[in-house]
Amino acid sequence: MVTTVFEPDVALALESEPDEVKRRVGIMGGTFNPIHNGHLIMAEQVHSQLGLDEILFIPNNIPPHIDTKTAIDGETRAHLIELAIADNPHFNLDRIELTKGGVSYSIETIAQLKQQHPDTEYYFIIGADEVAYLPKWHRIEELVTMVTFVAVKRTGFTQPSTYPVIWIDTPLVEISSTDLRQRIEQQRSIRYLVPVKVAEYIVKNGLYQDDKH
Template identity: 45%
Template structure:
């Protein structure tokens, strides 16, 4: 099976993540997309606002209606800083008949050389880069071994970020329709990200 990996903090997961995953699945010919919430992200300046268990549960709720999407808790169980090389090594041991590709946004493609043990990782997994209509990608600075493993797919222009959602919730604004309804209900029930997220 061809598997796409969507990693991230998902703090919280929103419809942009789901649209990105579906775009990659269709255009890259993936059998499934597996969402893997991080425990502690290595390239983030700030710790996630929601706990790992809460972020995992929101992802589970967001993807449960799509039979081609799954959520895995391997990074949450491992704890600490999550490196992609450790995750894909574990996945290849557990699923030896599968091939894996990381799905990454256009804003992260030029960060690939900074990924931990990227040379080894590029031999174990491919990369699917999401091109947005408003972005002209300049990938000439990437090493050739990374350009060779990078497949570009197009996705609709969706101007949503988890940061924006957290700011809206902190300001007492609704995020309904920016997240799935089960995730919206979860955020509201657990009063995540702000004092007033129940309207």
């Protein structure tokens, strides 16, 4: 049975890590359809507060959702991520799920990453609202033994979980990719909601103009 941790002290959690771990890497996974400033703020706060070496942005190929969602092609989503993170030296893009193809399961991605980089400890970053859905994740009992989940919350909010979760306070920035796509389709401004280069690329290439993605 997985040990239940509600609000562990972050400093103690980090001090308890084994000495042989050389690198500590955060993972931001998702469809990123499109990436926005909310994603970047989450990633930056986790990187800073946990003192991680790197944050990997991993766009999925096909999300394992019961309610099937469509998205623009993976390489375009990946390019938008590249544009968004270009000025941050500790942010990097990893195309591992796009290269693999098919449905993207976190358990398979983490297993592959750990095989390639056995000296790395991974921290999986999720929103506070996703904590309640952890029991529904594919092979979650195995996954929680392979990564440390980090939930990003607003001050004073926590969501009880039967799985170990480190809680991080961040500024509350309510931006969603769904809202962005609707704004673009309705020709409303997305300025300050996404990085400038991302907005320019979306407009130049006519992305999200029919609200089908």
